[in-house]
Amino acid sequence: MTRLLTVTDLHVYYGSVHALKGVSLEVAEGEVVALLGANGAGKTTLLRTISGLVRPRQGEIRLGDRVITHLPAHEIVALGVAHAPEGRRVFGTLTVEENLTLGAYVRGATPEVEETRAWVYDLFPRLRERRRQMAGTLSGGEQQMLAIGRALMARPRLLLLDEPSLGLAPLLVQSIFRTIAEIARQGVTILLVEQNARAALRLAQRGYVLTTGTILASGSAAELMAGDRVKAAYLSGRSALTS
Template sequence: MLKIDNINVYYGSIHALKGVSLEVNEGEIVTLIGANGAGKSTLLKTLSGLLKPKEGSITYLNSSIAGKPAQDIVKAGISHVPEGRRVFADMSVEENIELGAFLRKDRAGIQQDIKKVYGIFPRLQERRKQSAGTLSGGEQQMLAMGRAIMAKPKLLLLDEPSMGLAPLMVKTIFEVIKEINKEGTTVLLVEQNANMALSIANRAYVIETGSVILSGTAEELQASEEIKNAYLGGH
């Protein structure tokens, strides 16, 4: 579904991604593991059109999307839930959700999908008239994911969905990621909590200082001593 081949991305003079190649097959959950500053968020921003690669190719459903405008990439079926959630604080929960569908014209379908989002996240329905800024961190993460679902993505890019959340909320968010995937959305997940990420992923890539240093099935990486010591708290 997605094939990244040898991309190089710079922030000014900083070489943030160095010849990164990876692929995501339809229906998979693929996770990117790595320390802060390894280049994981940069990769997602490049995929969603917020950054342009200097070299290399990005192919999505057999078309090149490298350097395309972000709105064209959303139209093509890729939604990005950025790190830090980025909800519109002064707008209501429901207005935030509706914004996710801004490129769609199918009114009946939009209403149906709002119901679907409330089915997945009942707490958002309870708070639908509240302004988004009054929600807890976990609720804002739900809202950011709900908004992304409204674009009907074929591929969902999730950047650090568990960051700063209480353990119980982390569990909920990961259950939802599995649910969204089961319903047919492919997921590329960047996650600091490597244990959690590997527990739901099919495959994983490890990124260090802008390069992919290891890849394999989630089981292989969970069993690797090197990964255990570096990212899984050594147990």
């Protein structure tokens, strides 16, 4: 398989705090790869570094053959990397449709953008129903749909998803994960950060387990599900493998 994302020996600091300590990973085109670990393990930092929001002190990030390590975030988006951040961070005083339009800012106003918006509405019919509604008045689940939809408006080759199930009821989590699976089936490569390890590994082909800024384990989803290292990376096995 063709490697789409290659991260090599990545070191990130927040002041004197060494947040990522030599992290290396790969994501092939068409894969869903899960990034697992407890709170504070460095998962969000890794996604923010890949998307250009945090600068590494050492290491390299490649998208295909292109080194993107020190590119500004908007250039990384233009190259095909979109990020749906933890906590959704929708623009509450803008409508659903205006939020989606902002997601396509690097593409300009083109017919292809309207096609992408129609695709997002097909993935998330609730957003079509709410398209004139202020984003701040949406439910938590609807805001998560909007955060993912806004990222998809960039028509990414690689989608970075940070905790898409956070704070959602179980039925909504199932719905969100079904849609993520559909996005993957339609050809978008996904790097998924998720506290619900069992749900993530059901969706992903492979995964990495991160603990205190280092990769503890990696392997196929089946291998990680069957092993003990996922459980060891969390405060308890129960919190790691919630259903």
